Amino acid sequence: MANAGEEIGTAAFGGAASEAARTAGSSQAARPARRQRIRIFEDISRRAFAVTAVVSFAVLLLVWSILSYGKMVNPVFLPTPGAVVKTFADLLGTQAYWHHIGISVFRVTSGFVLACLVAIPLGLVAGTFRIGEAFLEPPMEFIRYMPAVAFIPLIMVWAGIGEWAKILLIFIGCFFQLVLMVAADTRQVSKELVQASFTLGATRWQAIQTVIIPAVQPRLLNTMRLMLGWAWTYLVVAELVAVNSGLGYAIMKAQRFLNTDQIFVGIIVIGLLGLISDRIFAFLNKRMYPWV
Amino acid sequence: MSGIAASARDGDRTETARAGAGEIAIRGVTKNYGAGKKEFRALEDIRLTIAANEFVTILGPSGCGKSTLLRIVAGLEDASEGEVAVDGATVVGPGADRGMVFQGYTLFPWLTVRENIEYGPKLRGVPILERRAVSDRYLRVTRLEAFANHLPKQLSGGMKQRVAIARALANGPKVLLMDEPFGALDAQTKLEMQEALLDVWEKEKTTVLFITHDIDEAIFLSQRIVVMGAGPGRIVREYEVSLPGERSPEVREHPAFLRLKRELTGLLKHKEEA
Numbered sequence: 001m002a003n004a005g006e007e008i009g010t011a012a013f014g015g016a017a018s019e020a021a022r023t024a025g026s027s028q029a030a031r032p033a034r035r036q037r038i039r040i041f042e043d044i045s046r047r048a049f050a051v052t053a054v055v056s057f058a059v060l061l062l063v064w065s066i067l068s069y070g071k072m073v074n075p076v077f078l079p080t081p082g083a084v085v086k087t088f089a090d091l092l093g094t095q096a097y098w099h100h101i102g103i104s105v106f107r108v109t110s111g112f113v114l115a116c117l118v119a120i121p122l123g124l125v126a127g128t129f130r131i132g133e134a135f136l137e138p139p140m141e142f143i144r145y146m147p148a149v150a151f152i153p154l155i156m157v158w159a160g161i162g163e164w165a166k167i168l169l170i171f172i173g174c175f176f177q178l179v180l181m182v183a184a185d186t187r188q189v190s191k192e193l194v195q196a197s198f199t200l201g202a203t204r205w206q207a208i209q210t211v212i213i214p215a216v217q218p219r220l221l222n223t224m225r226l227m228l229g230w231a232w233t234y235l236v237v238a239e240l241v242a243v244n245s246g247l248g249y250a251i252m253k254a255q256r257f258l259n260t261d262q263i264f265v266g267i268i269v270i271g272l273l274g275l276i277s278d279r280i281f282a283f284l285n286k287r288m289y290p291w292v
Numbered sequence: 293m294s295g296i297a298a299s300a301r302d303g304d305r306t307e308t309a310r311a312g313a314g315e316i317a318i319r320g321v322t323k324n325y326g327a328g329k330k331e332f333r334a335l336e337d338i339r340l341t342i343a344a345n346e347f348v349t350i351l352g353p354s355g356c357g358k359s360t361l362l363r364i365v366a367g368l369e370d371a372s373e374g375e376v377a378v379d380g381a382t383v384v385g386p387g388a389d390r391g392m393v394f395q396g397y398t399l400f401p402w403l404t405v406r407e408n409i410e411y412g413p414k415l416r417g418v419p420i421l422e423r424r425a426v427s428d429r430y431l432r433v434t435r436l437e438a439f440a441n442h443l444p445k446q447l448s449g450g451m452k453q454r455v456a457i458a459r460a461l462a463n464g465p466k467v468l469l470m471d472e473p474f475g476a477l478d479a480q481t482k483l484e485m486q487e488a489l490l491d492v493w494e495k496e497k498t499t500v501l502f503i504t505h506d507i508d509e510a511i512f513l514s515q516r517i518v519v520m521g522a523g524p525g526r527i528v529r530e531y532e533v534s535l536p537g538e539r540s541p542e543v544r545e546h547p548a549f550l551r552l553k554r555e556l557t558g559l560l561k562h563k564e565e566a
Contacts, residue, residue, distance in 0.1 A: 195368050196398040200412040200463055201388030210415070214402050291402045291443045 079261035087261040088268065097250070101269065104235055104247040107163065111170025112231040116224060119175050123182020127189075128212060137183065140176045148173035149237050156241075166238040166246075173234035174227050181227070185219040186212060218289040225281035232274050313379055314466035314499035316342040316365060320374035323360055323525075333524035334360050337374070340518060340527065342467075344379075347493060347500045349514035351507065353560060357525025358503045359471055365501065366392050366469050378466060388412060391460030391498075393473045397452040399444040405455050406431065406440040412463030430458040433492055450481035457492065467499040474509065483541065486512055490539055507556045511549055512539060519559060529559065 044052075061081060067073050068080040075083075091097040125132040151172050159165040189212050197207045239248025247266050254262035285292075323335040334357040342348045350358045363369045365376050367386040376383040378390060386392075399408050409427040418426070431437045434454040444452055453473055460468055474482045486509060493500055504510055510517045514533055521528040531552065535543050543549055 190398070192394055192396055192398045193400065195386065196392065196394065196400075197411070198368070198386035199366055199388075199390060199392035199469075200459070201415050206415055210411070211400065214400070289402070291445060 076258055076260060079264060083261045084264045084268070087259075088265045091262065091265055100245060100247050100250045101273070103245045104239065104270075105273065107166045107238065107246065108170060108228075108231045108235045110163075111167040111234070112174060112228055114167065115171045115174035115178055115227070115231075119178035120182050120220065123179045124186055124208075124212070124216070126179065127183035127186025127216075128208060133183065136179065140179050144176040144180065148234055152237075152241055161241075161243070166235070166243070169238040170231050170234045173237075174231055177230065178223070178227050181223045182216075182220060185223055186216050188219060189215040218285060218292050221281060221285045221288070225278060225285075228277050228281070229274055232270060236270065314344040315379055316340075316467055316499060316501060317377045317380075318342075318361070318365065318374070319377070321361065321364055321371045321376060322373040323357065323364065323369070324372045335364075335371075336524040336526045338525070338527060342499060342501060344466075344499055345497045346516065347502065347514045348516045348518060349502045349504060349510040350518045350520055351504060351510040351556065351560075352520030352525075352528075353522060354505060356520045356522040358520050360525065361520075362392075362469050362471050362501065362503050365467075366390055368392075388416070388463050389466045390469055391463055391465030391467070392469045393453070393456045393460055393471065395472045395475045397444070397449070397456055397476075399452055399455055399459070401444050404441050404443060405436055405447070408444070408455055409458045409462045411459060426462050427458075430462045433461070433495060434458040434488065448481070449477050450485055453477065453485060454488065457489065461492065461496055461498070465498060467501060470500065470502045472503050472505070475504070475506075482509070487539075487541070489513065507553055507560070508544065511535075511552050511556070512544065517556070519556065531556070 064078075065081055068075065068078050079087075122136055126136040127133070148169060152169060155165050155168050155172070159168050193215060194207050194211050197211045202210060235246070236248040236251070239246040240252055243249045247270055251263050251266035254260070254266065318338050318340040321335055321338040322333070325332045325334055338361060350361065352358045360369065364371050365378075365383065367383045367390065383390075400411065403411065406427050409430050410423045413423045413426050427440075431440055434457060436451065436454055436458065439447065439451065444455065447455065456473070457468075474485050477485060490513060502510075502513060511533055517531045517533060519528045519530070520526065533552065535546060535548055
């Protein structure tokens with residue numbers, strides 16, 4: 001740990017800084033001027049960043065290990081990291097667990113894609129035209145404060161307890177937020193760019209096609225990335241009720257038998273899936289929009 | 293529009309574009325913002341005619357409404373009273389006959405330099421080979437050949453503004469409206485851009501209406517300077533700029549240049565005090 005801390009210092013400020021540090025050590029009375037190590041908003045090297053991130057995980061793991069291996073908490077409530085790793089390997093070795101993962105990914109993707117298909121065009125209209133905003137946004141603002149979870153009983157009446165019920169919950173959870181966020185993204189498109197296209201002879205439709213739609217895309221992809229995180233949250237909620245498959249169900253079942261290690265695994269798997277999808281979006285954004 | 297498209301086909305579009313075209317008539321334009329007690333008059337009864345192929349600069353302090361006036365000519369804002377006509381046709385909205393260069397570059401960041409220049413012709417459906425010829429020509433005119441495939445973010449401020457000028461010209465506009473286009477550039481780049489602009493104007497001979505608050509820039513560039521004052525925005529005075537020979541950097545030392553500069557400085561200073 002101490003070593004890692006030293007690493008950060010050296011990596012961030014290079015040889016000159018460590019030399020200054022040595023000088024500072026040798027003649028304390030002189031107190032030569034030294035750059036501060038942690039400065040507001042200033043960049044640090046990639047390496048220093050990575051090391052710090054690793055240290056942060058290590059701290060988390062350390063606290064967890066002390067609490068569990070040190071028997072400070074009942075293992076029923078907090079399994080040891082070793083036990084979780086073992087359960088993780090065991091569960092991923094079974095076909096049943098992969099089935100849970102598969103069905104959960106399917107539900108999230110379906111709900112999310114449906115929400116995007118409907119919400120993005122509406123958001124573009126609301127963001128582009130004031131009249132669209134007036135028509136669409138006030139009701140959306142109202143509905144989005146209704147918790148999606150509270151729709152579950154209604155959804156069960158409408159869609160039963162089949163696949164559509166889960167997909168619909170994810171859809172409702174994402175849709176209203178998405179419309180508003182896409183509208184906000186659209187409004188951030190530079191008005192001057194649109195005006196420039198008009199002075200170059202663009203019609204209203206051409207300005208939408210050739211300026212607003214290309215300009216909004218990077219922000220749009222970022223919004224979708226955020227929204228996908230929400231979709232996973234709603235998935236778990238959807239799978240806590242009346243289901244017999246999916247990661248949320250696996251977590252619920254584990255809870256019934258106090259298998260906390262399995263709950264941990266379920267949560268970690270969802271976290272990893274979220275991380276993977278997030279990285280895919282980040283990668284796409286970099287790849288598709290090099291002009292940003 | 294059709295005239296421009298047709299002449300693009302025989303490869304010498306600008307010849308036709310400049311032929312007697314590009315007269316701007318600003319007829320009693322008044323602009324009010326807000327309503328009732330909060331009503332604010334930005335422009336009052338502006339009357340100004342700019343001949344075809346003329347280079348006119350509107351000079352004035354910030355807040356005198358000169359940008360508003362330009363935006364009204366561009367059709368991006370409506371006049372509260374009065375009207376603007378280009379070659380006799382009343383302006384009712386923005387159009388390709390009035391190219392505009394904004395202070396903030398406003399290049400399409402997802403398009404390359406060449407694609408930015410071809411934007412207008414592409415909208416009009418000019419076939420790709422002719423479009424290529426047009427962009428080649430304006431890349432050459434603005435000396436950007438080496439940067440054809442660069443993205444705007446890879447360019448310096450001066451180069452971005454060259455692209456913006458090339459993009460406006462590639463559309464074969466009758467008039468070029470420039471809203472403090474060099475205001476964000478450093479001093480050295482600004483001088484270079486002014487010379488580049490004159491060079492382009494000499495070749496293209498479109499009408500130019502140029503907005504600035506920089507006295508040197510106004511004298512160096514224009515044939516005529518229209519001085520505006522604030523509160524409400526109105527035309528204070530007009531000056532013909534008659535400088536000998538070609539406009540080279542040395543002209544800035546010429547007595548006529550310095551005399552006019554002194555006069556304009558005094559006028560603007562006086563206006564600010566009043």
